[in-house]
Amino acid sequence: MVRYMHIHKQRDAALDDLFAIMARNGVAHQAAMNVMSELYGGRQNWPFTEKDVKSMNAEQAREEKDVDLEKLFQFFRECKTSNEYFYFDVDFDPKTKVLRSIFWSHASQRDEYKDFGDVITFDTTHKTNRKNMPLGMFVGPNNNLKNVSFGQALLRDETTKSFKWLFESFKSCMGGHQPYVILTDEDAAMKEAIRTVFDKSQHRNCRWHITRAWEYKLDKLYIQHKDKNLKERLESLINYPVGPTQFEEEWNKLVHECEIADNPAINALWEKRKSWIATYFKGMYCDRMTSTQRSESQNRVLKDGYVNNTTTLQTFAKRVLDSLQHTDHMDAGLFCMHIIRAFTHLQVGPRGDTEQLRMLKLLPKLMRLGKAESKTDRAYAETVRHLDRITPRIELLQATEVDSSMHPTNSIGVESGELQAVDTIQNVDAVASTLDCSAAVVETNEN
Structure with a gap:
């Protein structure tokens, strides 16, 4: 007691x-x-x-x-000092000097936008910080179809004024470059801001948000007209359209055949058709995206593992950086696997082989690009693509899976559980000396 x-x-x-x-x-x-x-x-x-x-x-x-705001701006100044390409913008109320909105983008995010910013999605979510400011994220796919974020913002509200400020800040951050296509939900304020700021971009609405509002009525229609395969035919028409003219003809034909022309769900989908159905976006590069799922997925990653409704603003900004570094760490592991795979091919390939000579040229290039932190640019992707062509059948085996009796003397050995390749050739020290990969240490045992 x-x-x-x-x-x-x-x-x-x-x-x-x-x-x-x-x-x-x-x-x-x-x-x-x-x-x-x-x-x-x-x-x-x-x-x-x-x-x-x-x-x-x-x-x-x-x-x-x-001291939350003071620490937030201190963190931003530290980021700016560390990398001059870090960008942030703040919107204060001119009379009360109260923070209204804030946008920031790290140097790596700006660099990603240069390569993969042709098609982006934007969505907002709530309950991510103590001040209950909606979080908005600009997200797109990279060359491996993985999510990459280009910038994030905490907004005072979701009005047209706030969205205009945010989109102007984003455009200024990216050097005035506008995306070719931007996908959002049907928010009217967001639509007006996009029309004003991204005047050269094609605005496309999220298919899931549009169809979800009529999900119940559509299910009833599908049951009523099950004998005519309404669901399969309608989804096929939406998913695999031809030209706009033929699409409209087939739509009207299906509607009249099933006598559903007066159904409110069908009428609503028809009236909005030009904003979400793929046939009206033929000829535009949309990277196979029809919804804002990428933005929502990125928001969920932050909310599940990094932030919640008690997170301070300065902690929130640090957690965003943590999530980016986590993604880079995972990509670095994949980068090391490419290196190990290429090095393994050098060990097991026959001497004088043409592909091996190409590998000797490509591997140092891949190493230089990786060390220069250029893993997102097209040169890196192109080099990896060539390596994958050369080494399509090389597999990395666990040490426990290798039968030591097959090659008792010529093996590249590591401790049990580490990656191991079978057989070696001479004169690969020049390439091996450039290998600086913390994921695995490979030692060459010569006869």
Whole structure:
């Protein structure tokens, strides 16, 4: 009972720091208490109480709230000092000087936009920060059809004025370059802002958002006209259209055949057809996208693993950077696999082979591009494509899967569980010396 007495409460600074770290990273209070229980061998051994921890977290939250903006801008200044191509823009109320909106884009995101910014999606989500500011993200696919984000913003609201400011900031950040196609939901304020700012872009609406509003009525129609295969025929018409003229003819033919011309769902889809059906976007590069799923997916990644509705603004900005670095880390692992695969081909290929000579030229180039952090540019992608052509059948085996009796002396050996290639050739030291990959260490054992 003495731990409830103020004079007997003992909590050193290191423990306070641990609680603060867990709170900033979204660890629930009960989960934090469970951690302390493990550390102390039971709650009865705590030199503090749960109320002490709650009071401390509340006090730290108040302190962070008072200096949140100051720390946010300090973090942005540090990013700018670290890389001059970091960009951020802030919208303040001219009278009250209250923060309204903020947009920022890291140097890597701006570089991604140069390569993959032809088609983008934009969507907003909520409950990502303590100030309840909607989060908007510009997202697109890279050359591997993976999500890449080009910039993010926290907005005061979702009005036309706020969207105009954001889109102007985004366009200025990207040197005035507008995307060819931008996909969004049917938000009227967003539509007006896009029409004004992205005047050279084609605005396309999300198919899922349009059809979801009429999902119930469409399901009833499908059941009523099951004998005429209405669902299959309508979806086939939408998914695999021909030209606009023939599409409209086939649509009207199907509608009259099933006698559903007066159905509100069919009429609504028809009236909006030019904003979402693929036939009206023929000739435009849309990268196979018909919805804002990429933006929503990116938003979900942040909300699930990095931020929540208690996250401060400065912590939010840091978590966005953490997510980008996580993606780069995963891509770096893939980059190392390309290197290992190419190096393996050098080991197992026959001497004097034409493909091996090409590999000797391509591998140093791939290494230079990787070290120069150019893994997103077209030169890197083109080099990897050539390597994949040369080494389509090379497989990396686990050491436990290799029969050592087949090659008792000529093997590139590593410890059990590491990647291993079978057989070697001479004179590959020049290439091996350029291999600087932390994912695996390959040693050559010569006879």
